[in-house]
Amino acid sequence: MTTALIEAPARIADAAPEAGAPARAARWPHLVAAGVYLALGLVVMGRYLADPNGTLTPQVPADHTWFQWLLSHGAHVVRHLENPLFSAAQNAPDGVNMMANTSVLGVTIPLAPVTMLFGPRVAYVVWMVGACAGTAMTAHWMLQRYLVRSRAAAFLGGAFAGFAPGIVHHANGQPNFVSNFLIPLIVAAVIRLGIDGRWRRDGLVLGGLVTWQLFINEEVLLVTAIAGAVMAFAWAAFRPDEARRRWRSFGAALGVTAVTAGVLCAYPIWFQFHGPGSFSGMPAFNTWGEDPVTWVTFARDTVAGSPAAELTQGRTEQNSWFGWPLVLVLTVITTMLWRRTAVVRTAAVVTGVAAVLSIGPALRFGGELTAIPGPQALLGEDFPVLNLAMPSRMTYAVIGAFAVVLALAWDRLPARTVRAAIVLALVPLIPQPLPAMPDGAPPRFITSGTWRAYVPEGKTMITLPLPSNWAGRDQLSWHAWARHEYAVPEGYFLGPDPDGAGHMGPTHLSRTTVLVHLTIEAGAAPAVSAEDRSAVRAEVARWNGAVVVVRDTAGDRAYRDLAEQLFGPGESVDDVWIWKLDL
Structure with missing residues (x-):
């Protein structure tokens, strides 16, 4: 996409209104596009609309509740003007490093008024609908302004960017991977870097966007940065004359970007890696690679997909799952456009590099892990930058490249057969309403505020089970509902293990959690010894x-x-049982 501005003026003439045309004539296609994208977002979340307070994803219910908890964190921060980078509400008395977790502060803080007015469960549905539609709309704007003349082409590319199978799949409880509305704006800012001599302004704009994206999803920002570097090198190879003319102004603007983002992000990044509750890395999370067979498989949440595909390929993240018709059509139109535009060639290079990197340390094929080493094994698992992201999510760069090629094909190959083929390839990928299941409300003890009489300020509420990555999801939802007005020990979060590496939950496994785990396994409470009782009481005292x-x-x-x-x-x-503690 970096080459788009080189091949077209800063504002394509056909994309702008004719002289004297009413402003509304220029706006209405964008409003129609926004309306359709919003309607698609409502379709995706259709099963949640009737009762957002009583509906939960069956895919990753703990993650769904975690993001509701994050919405409450954002509202709590705004209401009490506290440090957003840290929370004392979970894992009392140690707290949680929010920068070392998926905190999504770039969304939860702006949504704080919605959360405070309607609660985190309603705010979650608003977020998910807005994330899908917002990403599609910013991609539509970027394509229309910098790349294509056809409004239909921009609409098509925007729809794919916001509702590709890999995006919709993450709408099952992981809105941070759906909230990509800044990525097209970042790409547009890169396109503009130094193009008209205003390199200071361009660098400041891009630095601000990068900073905002850091507080939404660092992993997607990293994928975007890797894809951007590949695009820049590909563009320089395909258009060396243009590269020589632009490198000074582009480099100067990029320098301003680095300084701006560096200044704004320095403390949060320091806090993430060196603040309380920080850790050195997540070795268990950076080995998940993409299965090439899934590229030609229809995702479960599309009109052509079904849960049966997951049984064959494994229930992995469906980041690609484009379906064979789209892969075939894109291969053909890329071949047709290869000589016509460097944009398509650049998109093809990005696709190839991202596809290879997405394989990870070992090739998975047809749902089976093979002994064939992947690029991560060849480069080394500790290869700088790449060791910070889950390999399969490199496919997000492919989604962006595909959106560009689809829009360009519709714009540059107006033959009916080509457009019909594109439509036929995309129809099977139309999203279905996501699966949902009932989620009970917290007990009246929580919703009525009765708990306040039993938890003085500075004390904690100990729920059984305690929130964790394997139990206590319901109890974490109570905490979200109560807007973090009380604190809980342990919890569902990422923190350091005894060796300083990242893992789920607190540093040390408590005796209370061990006993709860034994209770869950047996379906009945185990016999408690005097030693157990003494250890638990010591933990309760530490937790205050x-x-x-x-x-x-x-x-x-x-x-x-x-x-x-x-x-x-x-x-x-x-509707609860309580034990008042006076230890």
Whole structure:
């Protein structure tokens, strides 16, 4: 996409209104596009609209609840004017380094008014619809302004950028990988770098966008940076004369970008890697590679897909899953446009490099892990920059390249057969409403505010089970609902293990968590020894616990039995059992 501005003026004449035309005549196609994108976003989240407070994804329910918790974090930060980079609400008394986690502050803070007015569950659905539609709209704007003359071409490319199978798949509980609305703006800013001599302004704009994206999704920003570097080198190879003319102004603007983003991001990045709760890396998360067979497979959440594909290819992240018709059509039109435009050649290079890097340390093929080494094994698992991202997510660069080629093909190859082939390849990828399941409301003890009488300021509420990556999702949702107005021990987050590497949850496994785990495995509370009781009471004292809380349901009876062994007889309050602590 970097070459787009070289091949077209800063504003394509056919994309601008004719002299004297009413402004609304120029705006209405964009408004129609925005309306269609919004409607598609509502389709994707259709099963959540009737009852957003009582609906949950069955795909990754813990992640879904985590992002609701993050929305409450953003609202809590705004309401209390606290440091957004750290939260004392989970993992009390140690807290959580939010920069070392997927904090999405670039979205949760702007959405704070929605969260405060309607709650995190409603705000989550608003976020997801807006993320899909917003990404499609910014891609539509970028394509229309810098790349294509046809409004239909820009609409098509925008729709693919916002609703590609790999994007929609992450709408199952991972909105940080759906919130890509800044990426087209970043690409547009790169296109403009130093083009008209205003390199200072261009660098400042790009630096600001990069900083905002850092607070939305660092991994997507990293993928964009790698793809941008590949684009720049490919462009220089395909258009050496233009590269020689632009390198000084482009380099100067890029320098301003680096200084701007460096100044704005220096402290947050330092805090991420050196602040309290930081860790050195996540070795278990950077080995997940993309299976090449999935490129020609239809994703589950498309009209042509079904859950059966997951049984064949494995239930991995569906970052590609483009379907064989689209891969075939894009191969043909790339061949047709190869000599006509350096943009397509650049997009093809980006696709090739990203596809190879997405394989990861070992090739997966047809759902099976092979002994064939991938690029990460050849480069080394600790290869700088690449070791910070999950390999399969490099496919996001392919989604952007595909959106560009689709828009260019519609714009430059107006033959009916070509356009019909594009439509037929895209129809199977139309998204279906995402699967959903009921999610019960928190107990009245939480929603009515009764808990406030039992948890003084500076104390914590100890729920059984405690929130973690394998249990306590429901209890984490209580915390989100209560807007972080009380603190909980342990939790669902990334933190350092005893060796300083990243892992899920607190540094040390508590005896309380061990006993809860045994309860879950057996379906009944284990016999508690005097040693267990002493260890748990010491943990409760360290956590500064005020009260232990268990739901009053048949499914939670085993936790109640465990709590009675640990703390004695409980008290029924509203729809929970409580044990007031005075240790």
